[in-house]
Amino acid sequence: MTESNQKNSRHKHTIAPSPVANYLLIGAGSMFTATVIAGFIVGYALDYLFDTMPIFFLACGVLGFIGGAQKVRLLTKRLDQQATQKTEDKPNVE
Amino acid sequence: MGTVEYIQHHLTNNSVGEGFWTFHLDTIAVSFMLGALMIFVSMRLVKQMETGTPGGFQNFVESILDFVAVNVRDAFPGHNPLIAPLALTIFIWVWLMNFMDLIPVDLFPYLFQLITGNPHAYLKIVPTTDLNTTLAMSLTVFCLIIYYSIKIKGVWGYTKMFLFHPFGKFFIPVNIIMTFIEEVSKPLSLALRLFGNLFAGELVFLLIALIGGTLAVGAAALFWAPLQVILDLAWLIFHLLVITLQAFIFMVLTIVYLGMAHEEAH
Numbered sequence: 001m002t003e004s005n006q007k008n009s010r011h012k013h014t015i016a017p018s019p020v021a022n023y024l025l026i027g028a029g030s031m032f033t034a035t036v037i038a039g040f041i042v043g044y045a046l047d048y049l050f051d052t053m054p055i056f057f058l059a060c061g062v063l064g065f066i067g068g069a070q071k072v073r074l075l076t077k078r079l080d081q082q083a084t085q086k087t088e089d090k091p092n093v094e
Numbered sequence: 095m096g097t098v099e100y101i102q103h104h105l106t107n108n109s110v111g112e113g114f115w116t117f118h119l120d121t122i123a124v125s126f127m128l129g130a131l132m133i134f135v136s137m138r139l140v141k142q143m144e145t146g147t148p149g150g151f152q153n154f155v156e157s158i159l160d161f162v163a164v165n166v167r168d169a170f171p172g173h174n175p176l177i178a179p180l181a182l183t184i185f186i187w188v189w190l191m192n193f194m195d196l197i198p199v200d201l202f203p204y205l206f207q208l209i210t211g212n213p214h215a216y217l218k219i220v221p222t223t224d225l226n227t228t229l230a231m232s233l234t235v236f237c238l239i240i241y242y243s244i245k246i247k248g249v250w251g252y253t254k255m256f257l258f259h260p261f262g263k264f265f266i267p268v269n270i271i272m273t274f275i276e277e278v279s280k281p282l283s284l285a286l287r288l289f290g291n292l293f294a295g296e297l298v299f300l301l302i303a304l305i306g307g308t309l310a311v312g313a314a315a316l317f318w319a320p321l322q323v324i325l326d327l328a329w330l331i332f333h334l335l336v337i338t339l340q341a342f343i344f345m346v347l348t349i350v351y352l353g354m355a356h357e358e359a360h
Contacts, residue, residue, distance in 0.1 A: 027347055035279040063272055067275055067276050067279075
């Protein structure tokens, strides 16, 4: 089996990423910002509940930042996968 | 009235009550009227619907329906009869509310001041430049997301999402907080995006309107008056794209989030 055939057979078993990911990318930037803000809000609520200001406020802010960055990374990774698949789908002209 | 007062006056809602229980009457009235207009036009259209060659307006509405149906088909896995009507309602209602931004900024406040006889009466006619509107809409969508998540995945499935996502079974306390933050960020990003874009657009319209307000009587007016017209027209044409895009994004992200709620595995 040639290398290109191997690639094609491997491609047949992978699941194509849904177009939903593309739509989510529209709001990737604001999603990151909103996750950080949401972190601070949740932290503020927890601090208010347990009277521990500013421990949860800061900790959840950091978690929000990490979560937001991770979310954007996952979204862009899915886009990369799609781009790679499109390249693999192109017929080999050699 | 100075520049700052002018902008502040236009960005203040006509409200009653205090603190948390403040009701923005203009926002409530305008959004209700636009909703009623949407229902009224739809009902009239249904009555006059033709099966043969449709008229111009019917054609236009059918093209919007097709557009929304295609987007729902692309972005929503599975089948739910609620999603397409919900998406259509959101798209048209948000677009209509955004469209109020294109009406000259001084027209309705001036008419309102004439009618009430109060020269300082407040009136803000763009509901989507009020964070209460956008947050109310996004929280409604959020409630639907939670409802469908629990309905499709079950209570345990939904709870599992909080316990083991994203760092696995050894970081349960962190996972709970992290997933909770991610869930809260969904309505927050929906609301803030729409509000931010429309509020900024309104502010630019106000700044352009100020050119006319500060016109010097004399030869300088020959320069400032045409400049205001050109800038206003340019921003209006550009903003027509922005209001449509924002309505589209709100609709599509609603479909996407509800689609994610319908997926078995998160």
